[in-house]
Amino acid sequence: MTSVSIRDLTLKFGSLEVLKSLNLDIDEGEFLVLLGPSGCGKSTLLNCIAGLLDISDGQIFIGGNNVTWSEPSERGIGMVFQSYALYPQMTVEGNLAFGLKNARMPKDQIAERIARAAEVLQIEPLLKRKPAQLSGGQRQRVAIGRALVRDVDVFLFDEPLSNLDAKLRAELRVEIKRLHHRLKNTMIYVTHDQIEALTLADRIAIMRNGIIQQLDTPHEIYNRPVNLYVAGFMGSPGMNFIEGDITHHSEAAINFGSTRIPLERYPFIRSDRPEKAIFGIRPEHVSCGAAAAGEPFTADVEIEVVEPMGADTLVWAVLDGKEFRFRVDGQSPLRAGETARIGFDPAKASIFDMATELRL
Amino acid sequence: MTSVSIRDLTLKFGSLEVLKSLNLDIDEGEFLVLLGPSGCGKSTLLNCIAGLLDISDGQIFIGGNNVTWSEPSERGIGMVFQSYALYPQMTVEGNLAFGLKNARMPKDQIAERIARAAEVLQIEPLLKRKPAQLSGGQRQRVAIGRALVRDVDVFLFDEPLSNLDAKLRAELRVEIKRLHHRLKNTMIYVTHDQIEALTLADRIAIMRNGIIQQLDTPHEIYNRPVNLYVAGFMGSPGMNFIEGDITHHSEAAINFGSTRIPLERYPFIRSDRPEKAIFGIRPEHVSCGAAAAGEPFTADVEIEVVEPMGADTLVWAVLDGKEFRFRVDGQSPLRAGETARIGFDPAKASIFDMATELRL
Amino acid sequence: TDLEVTHWWTSGGEAAAVAEFAKAFDATGNKWVDGAIAGGGGTARPVMISRITGGDPMAATQFNHGRQAEELVEAGLMLDLTELAEKEGWKDIVNPPSLLDSCTLDGKIYCVPVNIHSPQWLWLSHAAFEKAGVPVPGNWDEYVAAAPKLREAGIQPLALGQQPWQSNLLFGAVQIGVGGLDLWKQINLEKDVAAASGPEMAKVFQAMADARNMADGSNVQDWNQATNMVITGTAGGQIMGDWAQGEFQVANQVAGEDYTCLPGLGVNEYLSTGGDAFYFPKLKDPEKAAAQLELASMMISKEAQVAFNLKKGSLPIRGDINLSAANDCMKKGLEILATGNLLPSGDQVFSADTQTQFNDLMVEFMNDKSITPEDAQERYAAIVEAAD
Amino acid sequence: MTTTSTAAASQRPIRLFRNKAAKIAAIPMILTALVVFMGGTIWTIVFSFTKSRLLPRADFIGLDQYERLWSSSKWMIAIENLIIFGLCSLVFSLVIGFVLAALLDQKIRFENTFRTIMLYPFALSFIVTGLVWQWILNPDFGIQHVVRSAGWESFSFDPLNNQAIVIYGILIAGLWQGTGLIMCLMLAGLRGIDEDIWKAARVDGIPAWKTYIFIVIPMMRPVFVTTLVIIASGIVRLYDLVVAQTSGGPGIASEVPAKYVYDAMFLSQNLGQGFAGSTMMLLAVLIVLIPWAYMEFGGRQRD
Amino acid sequence: MTDVTSLNAPHAVTTRRLDGPSGAKPKRAISPRNVFIYGTLLLVSVYYLLPLYVMIVTSLKGMPEIRLGNIFAPPVEVTFEPWVKAWATACTGLNCDGLSRGFWNSVQITVPSVILSIAIASVNGYALANWRFKGADVFFTILIFGAFIPYQVMLYPIVILLRELGIYGTLWGLILVHTIFGMPILTLLFRNYFTSVPEELFKAARVDGAGFWGIYFKIMLPMSLPIFVVAMIIQITGVWNDFLFGVVYTKPDVYPMTVQLNNIVNSVQGVKEYNVNMAATIITGLVPLIVYFVSGKLFVRGIAAGAVKG
Ligand SMILES: Nc1ncnc2c1ncn2[C@@H]1O[C@H](COP(=O)(O)OP(=O)(O)OP(=O)(O)O)[C@@H](O)[C@H]1O
Ligand SMILES: Nc1ncnc2c1ncn2[C@@H]1O[C@H](COP(=O)(O)OP(=O)(O)OP(=O)(O)O)[C@@H](O)[C@H]1O
Ligand SMILES: [Mg+2]
Ligand SMILES: [Mg+2]
Numbered sequence A, B: 001m002t003s004v005s006i007r008d009l010t011l012k013f014g015s016l017e018v019l020k021s022l023n024l025d026i027d028e029g030e031f032l033v034l035l036g037p038s039g040c041g042k043s044t045l046l047n048c049i050a051g052l053l054d055i056s057d058g059q060i061f062i063g064g065n066n067v068t069w070s071e072p073s074e075r076g077i078g079m080v081f082q083s084y085a086l087y088p089q090m091t092v093e094g095n096l097a098f099g100l101k102n103a104r105m106p107k108d109q110i111a112e113r114i115a116r117a118a119e120v121l122q123i124e125p126l127l128k129r130k131p132a133q134l135s136g137g138q139r140q141r142v143a144i145g146r147a148l149v150r151d152v153d154v155f156l157f158d159e160p161l162s163n164l165d166a167k168l169r170a171e172l173r174v175e176i177k178r179l180h181h182r183l184k185n186t187m188i189y190v191t192h193d194q195i196e197a198l199t200l201a202d203r204i205a206i207m208r209n210g211i212i213q214q215l216d217t218p219h220e221i222y223n224r225p226v227n228l229y230v231a232g233f234m235g236s237p238g239m240n241f242i243e244g245d246i247t248h249h250s251e252a253a254i255n256f257g258s259t260r261i262p263l264e265r266y267p268f269i270r271s272d273r274p275e276k277a278i279f280g281i282r283p284e285h286v287s288c289g290a291a292a293a294g295e296p297f298t299a300d301v302e303i304e305v306v307e308p309m310g311a312d313t314l315v316w317a318v319l320d321g322k323e324f325r326f327r328v329d330g331q332s333p334l335r336a337g338e339t340a341r342i343g344f345d346p347a348k349a350s351i352f353d354m355a356t357e358l359r360l
Numbered sequence C: 001t002d003l004e005v006t007h008w009w010t011s012g013g014e015a016a017a018v019a020e021f022a023k024a025f026d027a028t029g030n031k032w033v034d035g036a037i038a039g040g041g042g043t044a045r046p047v048m049i050s051r052i053t054g055g056d057p058m059a060a061t062q063f064n065h066g067r068q069a070e071e072l073v074e075a076g077l078m079l080d081l082t083e084l085a086e087k088e089g090w091k092d093i094v095n096p097p098s099l100l101d102s103c104t105l106d107g108k109i110y111c112v113p114v115n116i117h118s119p120q121w122l123w124l125s126h127a128a129f130e131k132a133g134v135p136v137p138g139n140w141d142e143y144v145a146a147a148p149k150l151r152e153a154g155i156q157p158l159a160l161g162q163q164p165w166q167s168n169l170l171f172g173a174v175q176i177g178v179g180g181l182d183l184w185k186q187i188n189l190e191k192d193v194a195a196a197s198g199p200e201m202a203k204v205f206q207a208m209a210d211a212r213n214m215a216d217g218s219n220v221q222d223w224n225q226a227t228n229m230v231i232t233g234t235a236g237g238q239i240m241g242d243w244a245q246g247e248f249q250v251a252n253q254v255a256g257e258d259y260t261c262l263p264g265l266g267v268n269e270y271l272s273t274g275g276d277a278f279y280f281p282k283l284k285d286p287e288k289a290a291a292q293l294e295l296a297s298m299m300i301s302k303e304a305q306v307a308f309n310l311k312k313g314s315l316p317i318r319g320d321i322n323l324s325a326a327n328d329c330m331k332k333g334l335e336i337l338a339t340g341n342l343l344p345s346g347d348q349v350f351s352a353d354t355q356t357q358f359n360d361l362m363v364e365f366m367n368d369k370s371i372t373p374e375d376a377q378e379r380y381a382a383i384v385e386a387a388d
Numbered sequence D: 001m002t003t004t005s006t007a008a009a010s011q012r013p014i015r016l017f018r019n020k021a022a023k024i025a026a027i028p029m030i031l032t033a034l035v036v037f038m039g040g041t042i043w044t045i046v047f048s049f050t051k052s053r054l055l056p057r058a059d060f061i062g063l064d065q066y067e068r069l070w071s072s073s074k075w076m077i078a079i080e081n082l083i084i085f086g087l088c089s090l091v092f093s094l095v096i097g098f099v100l101a102a103l104l105d106q107k108i109r110f111e112n113t114f115r116t117i118m119l120y121p122f123a124l125s126f127i128v129t130g131l132v133w134q135w136i137l138n139p140d141f142g143i144q145h146v147v148r149s150a151g152w153e154s155f156s157f158d159p160l161n162n163q164a165i166v167i168y169g170i171l172i173a174g175l176w177q178g179t180g181l182i183m184c185l186m187l188a189g190l191r192g193i194d195e196d197i198w199k200a201a202r203v204d205g206i207p208a209w210k211t212y213i214f215i216v217i218p219m220m221r222p223v224f225v226t227t228l229v230i231i232a233s234g235i236v237r238l239y240d241l242v243v244a245q246t247s248g249g250p251g252i253a254s255e256v257p258a259k260y261v262y263d264a265m266f267l268s269q270n271l272g273q274g275f276a277g278s279t280m281m282l283l284a285v286l287i288v289l290i291p292w293a294y295m296e297f298g299g300r301q302r303d
Numbered sequence E: 001m002t003d004v005t006s007l008n009a010p011h012a013v014t015t016r017r018l019d020g021p022s023g024a025k026p027k028r029a030i031s032p033r034n035v036f037i038y039g040t041l042l043l044v045s046v047y048y049l050l051p052l053y054v055m056i057v058t059s060l061k062g063m064p065e066i067r068l069g070n071i072f073a074p075p076v077e078v079t080f081e082p083w084v085k086a087w088a089t090a091c092t093g094l095n096c097d098g099l100s101r102g103f104w105n106s107v108q109i110t111v112p113s114v115i116l117s118i119a120i121a122s123v124n125g126y127a128l129a130n131w132r133f134k135g136a137d138v139f140f141t142i143l144i145f146g147a148f149i150p151y152q153v154m155l156y157p158i159v160i161l162l163r164e165l166g167i168y169g170t171l172w173g174l175i176l177v178h179t180i181f182g183m184p185i186l187t188l189l190f191r192n193y194f195t196s197v198p199e200e201l202f203k204a205a206r207v208d209g210a211g212f213w214g215i216y217f218k219i220m221l222p223m224s225l226p227i228f229v230v231a232m233i234i235q236i237t238g239v240w241n242d243f244l245f246g247v248v249y250t251k252p253d254v255y256p257m258t259v260q261l262n263n264i265v266n267s268v269q270g271v272k273e274y275n276v277n278m279a280a281t282i283i284t285g286l287v288p289l290i291v292y293f294v295s296g297k298l299f300v301r302g303i304a305a306g307a308v309k310g
Helices: A042-051 A092-102 A105-119 A135-151 A166-183 A193-199 A218-223 A226-232 A289-294 B042-048 B090-104 B106-121 B136-149 B165-183 B196-199 B218-223 B228-233 B290-292 C013-027 C039-055 C072-073 C082-088 C098-102 C126-132 C138-150 C162-180 C181-188 C198-215 C225-231 C244-250 C286-300 C301-310 C326-340 C352-367 C373-386 D002-006 D019-023 D025-048 D064-071 D074-103 D113-125 D126-137 D144-151 D166-191 D195-205 D208-217 D221-236 D240-245 D259-266 D273-297 E032-059 E063-068 E083-088 E102-131 E134-147 E151-165 E172-196 E199-207 E213-221 E225-241 E246-249 E255-267 E272-306
Strands: A002-013 A015-029 A031-035 A057-062 A078-079 A152-157 A186-191 A202-207 A211-216 A242-246 A253-256 A261-262 A276-279 A287-288 A295-309 A312-319 A322-329 A340-346 A350-355 B002-013 B016-027 B031-036 B056-064 B077-080 B154-158 B188-192 B203-208 B211-216 B240-247 B253-256 B259-262 B277-280 B286-288 B296-306 B312-319 B321-328 B337-342 B350-351 C001-007 C031-036 C060-063 C112-114 C121-125 C156-159 C235-240 C259-263 C276-279
Touching: A015 A042, A015 A057, A015 A186, A015 B321, A031 A042, A031 A193, A042 A057, A042 A078, A042 C138, A042 E199, A057 B253, A078 E199, A092 A105, A092 A135, A135 A152, A135 A166, A135 E225, A166 A193, A166 D126, A186 B188, A186 C352, A193 A218, A193 B253, A193 B296, A202 A218, A202 A226, A202 B296, A202 C082, A211 A218, A211 A226, A211 D019, A218 B296, A226 A276, A226 A350, A242 A322, A253 A276, A261 A295, A261 B350, A276 C286, A287 A289, A287 A322, A289 A340, A289 B056, A295 B165, A295 B196, A295 B218, A312 A340, A322 B090, A350 C286, B002 B042, B016 B042, B016 B056, B016 B188, B016 B211, B016 C031, B031 B042, B031 B196, B042 B056, B042 B077, B042 C198, B042 D195, B056 B188, B056 E083, B077 B136, B090 B136, B106 B165, B136 B154, B136 B165, B165 B196, B188 B196, B196 B218, B196 C244, B203 B218, B203 B228, B203 D273, B211 B228, B228 B240, B228 B277, B228 B350, B228 C060, B240 B321, B240 E083, B253 B277, B253 D195, B259 E225, B277 C198, B277 E199, B286 B290, B286 B321, B290 B337, B312 B337, B312 C013, B312 D144, B337 C098, B350 C198, C001 C013, C001 C039, C001 C286, C013 C031, C013 C286, C013 C301, C039 C060, C039 C072, C039 D259, C039 E151, C039 E246, C060 C286, C082 C162, C098 C112, C098 C259, C112 C286, C121 C126, C121 C138, C121 C162, C121 C225, C121 C244, C121 E134, C126 C138, C126 C235, C138 C156, C138 C162, C138 C198, C138 C235, C138 D144, C156 C198, C156 C225, C162 C181, C162 C235, C162 C352, C181 C198, C198 C352, C198 C373, C225 C244, C244 C301, C259 C326, C276 C286, C276 D166, C286 C301, C286 D064, C286 E102, C352 D074, C352 D259, D019 D025, D019 E102, D019 E213, D025 E102, D025 E134, D025 E151, D025 E172, D025 E246, D074 D113, D074 D221, D074 E032, D113 E032, D113 E225, D113 E272, D126 D240, D126 E032, D126 E225, D126 E255, D126 E272, D166 D221, D166 E032, D195 D208, D208 D221, D221 E134, D259 D273, E032 E083, E032 E272, E063 E272, E083 E272, E102 E134, E102 E225, E102 E255, E134 E172, E151 E172, E151 E246, E172 E225, E172 E246, E172 E272, E199 E213, E225 E255, E225 E272, E246 E255, E255 E272
Parallel strands: A031 A186, A031 A202, A078 A152, A152 A186, B031 B188, B031 B203, B077 B154, B154 B188, C001 C031, C001 C060, C156 C235
Antiparallel strands: A002 A015, A002 A057, A202 A211, A242 A253, A242 A276, A253 A261, A276 A350, A287 A340, A295 A312, A295 A340, A312 A322, B002 B016, B002 B056, B203 B211, B240 B253, B240 B277, B253 B259, B277 B350, B286 B337, B296 B312, B296 B337, B312 B321, C060 C276, C112 C276, C121 C235, C121 C259
16 A cells, blocks of 8 residues: 655755656665755755645655645654754753654653653663763764654654764664555655675665656665666765676677776676666676676776775776776775776676666 | 874863873874774874874874974874865965965965976866855865965875765876875874774774773784774674683584584684683674685575675675674675575684673 | 922032922922933923823923923923912012013913023122232123133133023123113014114124134033132133022022122113023823922012022022022022013024024024124124024 | 556645745735835825825925925935944944954953843833933033043033034934944854864964954955944934934034934824935835845845 | 774874974964954943943942042942932932833733733744745845934834824834834744744644644744743843833823833933932843843854844
């Protein structure tokens, strides 16, 4: 059953059309992540769903009801903001109770709800404190708690982790995931951090300029991006892109400079073959040294920069005049200036039409 | 030859001693990264070197000169700030030229310097724009340019990338590294992002509460942290720590629950053996499935959460009652709830005295 | 009944005079609620007008009688006193009758004149002239001639306050004193522009220039500060209305002994008879309306007139009372009043607007030596021409 | 999809009734803006074309009141004074306010004390300010007297009694009262500037005064705009101070438009003339205000 | 590779103290910079304090001393008589009870005026900042325009307005007038302040089901102390010091203190009694001054929070 449905949603700020006739269906209990660069309209979409912005056109359904013109509090949603937006002058308890009091819930019931949420989030010892006395992670939990107590169908998160440092972010990410496992609510989660998106999402919607580019599971999006934009956006370090010409003599291949990459193993999804194409391969799909020998395609590259990143090392190299990055083990002995042998399986690559930028 | 030397530097804000008798020598052309959690005194140290804070005690030498009491502009340093601190009402060119004009440098020489810096940083097309019209990365480059034109010996960077998004951060990181290769200036770089530290640094100084904990190459710091703090601080996801008892019956081993990890392969650096110790192993040093079989130590774990992160997948599991994370390939078929066989080589581990928290 | 009375009489002599009214009114079993607003008519009048037009008027209010309240009367905001006036026969007792005329509009009487003020007086300090070693002058010309001597002795020849109306008052006195009655009438009554720009008038402005020189260095603001200079002998003289008398009295000075007063500057002994009048805004409460009539009746009564005017130093508006207690100066005034050498006051002949223009011109002239008498005369004539 | 077909589309509500509470709450403001400020202004303008005397009367006489206004030397002096006072107080308020703020921003001791000293005059009314300064500047008792009796006989400082400089005498008092607030605004603005800018300038070797002039001041534009609005509104309203200090004297040398208007309305009992003066003043205000409103609302929507 | 232990044992080099400057940069208390800064500030302080000093000194002198001496000289013989007179016995017309009778009137006028005007202006500012409805900016611009209109100009239209409302001459009329004229600048302050409150807070409260008033009272008000202090100070100062409205729109029995002050100052009995005038001036200014001294710190904080953002 769909939990949230958006039909032809259009939103304008004055003459600026931020969301363009957008459609989206989210299943009950699904964890959907909206991912996209800054300014693409993620927050705007979330605010529309929450009812915090008056939409220009279209309809919004939550739990089967048309809530297009309902008040935010009547939509059965809870929202967690980037800055947490805790009410600074209330205690944690007050923060949690505020929404319930507004709904005129009896006192004992409020207490019960708060107790349950506090237990789930393990913030019982904090209930009497004010937000200023909490650490970033604790604030974050309180903010989630505020949505939790209201017993809503849909949770909306607007970059809830981006104000935290890397370590805490990693921990809370897991907590949110655990929470989702436990509660099984529908969750819509905005971020521009792809690690968050990949780790949390059941499905990811990649947005750009108010339009959803691809809506699919993390695995599909990562491995089979539908267009060049998605391919480039996902993955850090980013995919290597090499422009080349497609040839079909005996077998399909892509050529650039004096290099020829055979494509017989590549799973084409389209039957037309444009002449110019862009070949993309992720740095982590490239092997190096001894391991490269077994790959269907091998070549020599000159190493320019070696970036040790602890667990792994990223190598910036040049492949036949083109910049080419690949990832090796953290203990790798590669040095800048050396030449290395690399190899990869074109089956793991993505190829895009140079003109339309769509996947071939 | 040392380029920057710091002797017994002490800095107090009122009664708060932020830097405590700190010593540091930086070689010419070295890229030193100061890494540490927020508030540990990194920026303070940098400001002391730059002469922006009056120190309480100690001496500072730059290029062999005692600059302890010199003005910032006389120290031969250039500084790049987190917020860039570009002069908003001047064009990029104006920003670059302002310091030079002020030093009464002839016009043609200024133009030449700017041209050179602009070329190095590839900001020629931006020279006539104002900072507000630039993107984050471009601003960053201009901020570097401002230091560059002044032709200084030492570059100081105070978290120059932390205001940027992940993608841009990765790109600029490489650019800074290339710049260093080209200019070969001494660079001191403050960050709390360990990836930046690992990729950029010749040496990393890990700070905590105004004290340098470890000063070494990235490789050493990552693989042979001198104490528990450094071990926990470096690496994301962080190292797994397991408390246990060290036994020496036939051979050294660490025990917890019913698990026993043999330590004969571990390169002890100290001869004393405390009873209680903490055993640490990085998630990426753990193998899983078939690969685990070949490792000196193997065990079964229950999988709790699986976090696919694109290239890799992080698995949160339980090893004999303790939380245990390990990293597997991005395409791994592991599911939450399953049991998996893992293994690792204790030679890659780090063991710390529970009392002193120092490496054994 | 409590009646609120607003006025701007707050100087020593004035306040004492008002107290007489209040006492008399309280004696009738009513209560005088005093609403004094200091700072002169400029501060007080907006309050009065606002309150009357705002629909929450006081029970009685001071105006200079003349044209100041004309429009309020026309707008029907003022209580008609005709009935009371007829009953008490005001027409017969008010002298000069022009005072009552000023209260009359379309044959109805709207105000009670309470005193006669004549502004054309020159007050001279005996002490000052003694110090300078010149006899006390008997007229304007002697005074002007004595001025340099006064200056030599370190005495301010002529005291003049900064407020604009004081300069205009000085001008009015010089006009009648130097220019004479005919010229005065041509200009003020007939609004004869030719006369205003003629040679006779030029003499007046020359005299004003003399006065300007004599007043040079006088830094005080208020009229009674200037009077105080005469009282203390730091100034030789002041041209001020008869109300200055009250200040001399408060200072226990005796006319003829400590100071001399010269009506019409001692040249042409004419006095213009302006004065203060009380108006009674219409009130809704009938009880108050009755009390208003009592108040009006009290103000014009003999006893009140005597008591009030003695304190204030002004002349009573009734010809039928005997002011034996009056001092030297007051008696001079009463004599002139009796001979009928009277003129209407500026407030009666010119609108407040024109008056203000005169004020501005005169104060500018008196303070700015770069304005020649000729320039001033030209501008004066222009105002006369535009006057309505 | 089940949802689209079954659920009845909820009606788009009428625009006027969205955020009803907000609109109701804004009624006092709307009424004030429309009835008092707009209404009063229009009423004033309309009656400036009439011959109204003591009471407003719809007795239209065209532009006569304006002709008289502009041929009146008092008005001309008033305008001239306003321009002098306005320019000087604008420049001096900003300069003094900024310099003081900059001094206080030097991490000095007793900052609170100094700030309070500079700010307290703002708590006093213009009447009080005028009175005190009248007293201090009085040549017979005040500074001039004191200096002279100290032996310097020829010393002359009597701004309130000297036509040529009387407006500066008023300026002294005006600045005394107003600069404290300006200083506070500037101080707040300075504190809002990114520390790093200062550091960057120091590293670049730029002296402090240059940093202020070329970098900090341009960055404080919003503060200057707010400050300008506050100063300008004070200048246009200048009235009480003049009345308390000089009543427009000596002569009419310190007349200002607001006083001209007041006098015309209540002393001359010539409302029409007063309204004409007001209209001219309002016109001047609009000239100041329109650029501000444009900057405030025209350029950007919301930041 | 560095020896790990070197971190804990002092490095060979570091023990050797090199020549040259060491330790904190020497700072002289009397540097040219400090002389300039403190000198200027002290000089300026004299300018600001002089009038207060003159007021106080003069108010403690007797008239003879004033006439003879110099206004800056401290009183030879301290007398509190002028204070007593100013407070209790100075005459205006017939009433000889000094400022005392105006004091309570002023309090009665100030308290409700301040409360009402701040209440309305804060709601306005809140509505403008957080609930931007169509046309709001237009009204706001008009309101700001109102900040420039000289009070004298509006005297007449307001008389008519109050008359039509039927509250002319009542305390409520005066309160309304103060509210109206305080509205522009206060609304500007509040609007700027509320704009600087994170919008997310407002959104969170809406999601939590709070309405316009709920958000205002429960969220916005509790966190607006600094700006309320600023508004309070400005409004107390304005209302307390007001003379024109107090005298035009009320009656003698509720005239504020400033009317008595004006009367005392402008009623000259022979010579001006400067000592009484000064005492009266100080007494009248005392309330706003105290408010300033007590809450000065919050004032600056509030200004920083509310006024500076354009
Ligand atoms: N109130 C507004 N008025 C006008 N334009 C707006 C408004 N709010 C947002 N926008 C514009 O709408 C676009 C989308 O904004 P939105 O906040 O949804 O981006 P986002 O994807 O959430 O970005 P971020 O990752 O930076 O939060 C942006 O171009 C922004 O400038
Ligand atoms: N001006 C100051 N006055 C008093 N204490 C200060 C001042 N500046 C910094 N501190 C304190 O000194 C300590 C170190 O601050 P510093 O800015 O050097 O930290 P940091 O390592 O740069 O942190 P971050 O990563 O957050 O930038 C902190 O505890 C901070 O509170
Ligand atoms: Mg957003
Ligand atoms: Mg820092």
